[in-house]
Amino acid sequence: MSRIGYARVSTTDQDLDTQIARLKAEGCSIIRSEKVSGASRDGRAELATIIDFLRPDDELVVTRLDRLGRDTRDVLNLIHECEQRGAFVTVLDPHVSTRGEMGHIVLTVLGMVAQMERRFIKERQREGIEQAKRDGVYKGGKQRLNRTKLVALHNEGHSPTQIAKLVGCSRMQVYRILNEHASEW
Known part of the structure; x- marks a missing residue:
């Protein structure tokens, strides 16, 4: 034992x-x-x-x-x-x-x-985030990907699949970021 x-x-x-x-x-x-x-x-x-x-x-x-x-x-x-x-x-x-x-x-x-x-903790966290948003101090979670780099890679002619492999993320993330920054290319 x-x-x-x-x-x-x-x-x-x-x-x-x-x-x-x-x-x-x-x-x-x-x-x-x-x-x-x-x-x-x-x-x-x-x-x-x-x-x-x-x-x-x-x-x-x-x-x-x-x-x-x-x-x-x-x-x-x-x-x-x-x-x-x-x-x-x-x-x-x-x-x-x-x-x-x-x-x-x-x-x-x-x-x-x-x-x-655990549910109470998540609820308090959600309430805190909502209050921070109302106060204008919430900036969201930490960005994990360099959006400028992704757009630059796209402007250099790399495909979303190539960009995803280069930076280590999914193609869907690349597409979302490129759609957010469509006016820059």
């Missing part, structure tokens, strides 16, 4: 150290961590690795349930996958484990709370 810890934060400027220290203090012999959103399981390679290597009587340990995910269905599916492998899931804060039936009920409710919290 192994206690395997999983630590996750959403952004690169957040710190994993507190979670890792807590998991070590709880006796986790293996700890995997990653900096990726908990909105879905996509792109969470470390979590997938843990699930793939769980053996009967192993225990997946997280500091809080929202470290596993913020979508109730994802969390419950993850717990189900662990149980299919004969393993258990333990959340440290509040201390809940799938070793007993009551733990399943509590984890289901906590999963629903995590999902609701």
Whole structure:
């Protein structure tokens, strides 16, 4: 039986150290961590690795349930996958484990709370953006492509397909940008 810890934060400027220290203090012999959103399981390679290597009587340990995910269905599916492998899931804060039936009920409710919290976060973000737009201070997200360069490449005779390959984006993005700047060529 192994206690395997999983630590996750959403952004690169957040710190994993507190979670890792807590998991070590709880006796986790293996700890995997990653900096990726908990909105879905996509792109969470470390979590997938843990699930793939769980053996009967192993225990997946997280500091809080929202470290596993913020979508109730994802969390419950993850717990189900662990149980299919004969393993258990333990959340440290509040201390809940799938070793007993009551733990399943509590984890289901906590999963629903995590999902609701994510919806509240998105709603507050949307409200903040709308207010910033009304105040005239919202400039939109960071531009990932140099629009001037795309137009210049087009003016030099490159096709949208060639431009997309050169700058590493989709043709649809090239077409959108060229349509925005149609008067410049």
